[in-house]
Amino acid sequence: MQPGVLIVRAPEHADALAKAVRKGLHGRQCHITTQSMVDTQALALPEGASVDWQATYHGIVVVSPAAVSYFDAHIQQHQQDWPQTNYYCVGAGTAEAMVPLSGQPATYPAPLHTAEALLELSALKNIEAQRWMVITGREGRTLIADTLRSRGAQVEVLEVYERVVREIDLRGPFSSWSEQVNIVVFTSQQHIELFTTAIERLDGGSDWLQTITWLVSSQRLQDCLLHYGIRKQQIVLATNASTPALTRSLLELINRSHAPALTKQTVNTDKSHDDSQPTTKSDTPVAVEQDTPQKAAHSDAIPTPKRSAFGLFISIVLLLCVVTLGVGGYYAWAQQEAFRQQTQAELSELNQRIADADRAQQSIRSDVVDRMDEQLQRRFNELQQQRQQEAQALREQAAAEREQMREEFEQHNAELTALKQQVDSANLRVSEDLFLVEARDLVLAAGRKLWLDHDRKTAIQLLERAENLLAAAEQNRxxxxxxxxxxxxxxxxxxxxxDIESLSMRVSTQRRQIRQLPFVNQTIGFDEGDDQATSSEFSEWRANLAKAWANFTDDFVRIQRTDELPSMKIGQEQRALLVSQIELQLQIAQQALMQRQTINYREALEQAAEWIESYFDTERQAVQRSLAELRELSGYDLDPAYPTRLLSEAMLRDVVEEMLEGDNR
Structure with missing residues (x-):
């Protein structure tokens, strides 16, 4: 039967796997179909989930590509960015889906893409008192969250999607599967449970499940199949659930389905040919043995002595013929048996060679996969370390400066290469002079690292390396x-x-305390005049009436001179807007602090202090402390007093120019 494959996965993953398998078949015929037992749909994020996690979580674990896509959809809906932290994925497929969307590196285990292998990573061992998040689906496995909690971490589980079981009638598809499919692929335990339960209800379904080959991606899925009564000989375990690993395993199974049929046909043909030859030769002795008794009986019936002697002679001749034919037949049979055994031995040797070649090919593929996974893991680790070392708030100006520095480095590297070629073509007498050129380039790089990136540590390391190169030259000059x-x-x-980090923490503290500061109680006041008091005596009613009239006319229209305009009261919306503006100014100050922009840093802090002093109750100690802290922070100078140039750079440039001028002469 022509091999057929049924892929039971989510539609997007099943289609990608089917496409990869068809490409690997190189035009060979194979029936491939897909089927999904569940659908996925998004879940609304809980209240407070769309906040800034940039400085909140030590790590985030994403369990599946579906979790990546639905979480990114929520982020886009709330106009947020992916949190700046360390990301960990269960497999390579999840990492490949997440990295382009988040713009950040991710770590995953290799070659086993399972939750158990992920939990064995060293970064997830010592996590006591750390805060972690697990992005998963509803009713998913709780192994990762439970293990992290058992290791002392504070774990929050964010469910962004849920699986909905499809209502599918498999009677129609099963009629074609039972005739065309002999390999079934699974990467989900839920798919296995739903599929086997549905097929067992159909006529002949249980028998068909015992005849097909099951390709699964983990030991956990194999144990699930064994629980459903599937024999272990029917189960093939792939390296992991990635599309390349499943494609390799499927192609091997398809090739095995082709190879045994050809081998069996060849063996049957040779065997029938071997059996036909001794049958033809064995017929002759049998015929002679049947004729000999008749002739002997006929000769015994003749009473004359001459006929008896002649019959005896004939019997002896016939007996000799029978013996000759028997010996010849035995010899022919022995030769045929030897030929058959030789053919069988050659066939066994050929099968052994094919098996050895398959094992060697499998070993080579395994080594290549291991090396590729190791290289990918190493590359992701390097990217993660590089990302952690970079400043979190670098903007376009810093990126442009880094790009300019890289171009200058490439230009100097090109100049260094050209200079080395000139030195080689001129056959310099003293090879130690090359140390001068390299030392000069190191000093130039140290200066740019110091002035552009303010990286004093790297600049010192470059200068020390240049000094070591000159020391290795062992020249007194x-x-x-x-x-x-x-x-x-x-x-x-x-x-x-x-200390930029300390200043940044102080600014962040002020941002958090703004909403707790009290506003000033603003009222519009006027000077109170002396009211004319009325008497309680009835006899003075005329005087009381005159005083009441005078008080009424005095307050009816009142004009009072004041030196300052009274402050207007601000409502709750204006207060919230004012607090947001102050927080924005502190955020701008924090960004300018990370970029060492002293002017922008001071202007933002001074503006925030001015608004606090104008609209908040400066009589309160909390407001006074905030104003004092902001004024103290604005007094720091962020630009370090680095030297404008290095004297060693000029000395090295002069020595190199003298060396080149001497060579040109």
């Missing part, structure tokens, strides 16, 4: 340059720098 390099290193190391 380079001693002044080496001494100047040490002086430059000591100068840079002695420069004091502001």
């Amino acid at each position: 380079l001693l002044p340059i080496r001494q100047q390099l040490r002086d430059d290193i000591e100068l840079i190391a002695s420069i004091e720098e502001q």
Whole structure:
């Protein structure tokens, strides 16, 4: 029967796997069909879930590609960005779906893409008192969250989608599956349970389940099939649930389905040919044995002695013929048996070679997959470390500066390569002179690292490397340059720098405290005049009436001079807007702080302090402390007092130019 494959997965993953298998068949015929037992739909995020997690979680675990897509949809809906943190995925498919959307690296286990393998990573071992989030679907496995909690972490589970079982009548598809499908692929335990339960209800379904081959992606799915009564010989375990791993396993199963049929046909043909030859030769002795008794009986019936002697002679001749034919037949049978055994041995040897070739090919594929997974894991780890080392608030200006620095490095590398070629073509007498060129480039790179990125540590390392290169040259004329390099290193190391992270934490503290500051109670006041008191005596009613009239006319229209305009009261909406504006100014100050932009940093803090002083109750100690803290923060100078140039750079440039001029002469 022509091999047929049924892929029971989500539609998007099943179609991708089917396409990859058809491509790997290179035009060979194979019936491939797909079927999904469940659908997925989005869940609304709980209240408070769309907040800024940038400095909240130590790590986020995403369990499936569906979790990635639905979580990204919620992020786009709430106009948020992916949290800046460490991401971990169960498999490569989830990581491939998440990295383009989040713009951040992800870590996943290799080669096993399972939750158990993920929990064995060293980064998920020592997590006590850390805060983690698990993005998953409703009613999914709780192994990851439970294990992280058992290790002392505070875990929040965010369910972004749910699985809905399809109402499907499989009687129609099963009639074609039972005739065309002999391999079924599963990557989900829920699909296995729904599929086997539905097929067992159909006529002949249980028998068909015992005849097909099951390809699964993990040991957990294999145990599930064993629980449903599937024999272990029917189950094939893929390396993981990724499309390349499943494609490799499927192609091997399809190739095995083709190979046994051809081998069996060849063996049957040879066997029938071997059996036909001794049958033809064995007929002759039998015929002789049947004729000999008749002739002997006929000769015994003749009474004359001559006929008896002649009959005896004939019997002896016939007996000799029978013996000759028997010996010849035995010899022919022995030769045929030897030929059959030789053919069988050659066939066994050929099958052994084919098996050895298959094992060697499988070993090579396994080694290639292991190396690729190892390289991918190493690459993701490197990207993760690089991402963690970068500043979180770098904007377009910092990116442009880094790009410019890279271009300059490439230009200097090109100049260094051209210079080396010139040195090689000119056959320099002293190879140690190359150290001068490399030392000069290192000093140039140290200066750019210091002035563009304010990276004092890297600049000192580059200068130390340049000094070590000159020391390796062992030339006395380079001693002044080496001494100047040490002086430059000591100068840079002695420069004091502001603690940017500490200042950033203080600004963040002020941002959080803004909403707790009390507003000033603003009222419009006027000077109160002296009211004319009325008497309680009835006899003074005329005087009381005159005083009442005078008081009424005085307050009816009142004009009073004041030196300052009274402040207008602000409502709740204006207060909320004012608090948001102050928080925005503090955020701008924090971004300018990370980019060492002193002017923008001070202007933002001064503006925030001015608004606080104008609209908040400055008599309260909390407001006074906030104003004092903001004024103190605005007094810091973010620009370090680095030297404008390095003297060792000029000395090295002069020495290199003298060396090149001498070579040109």
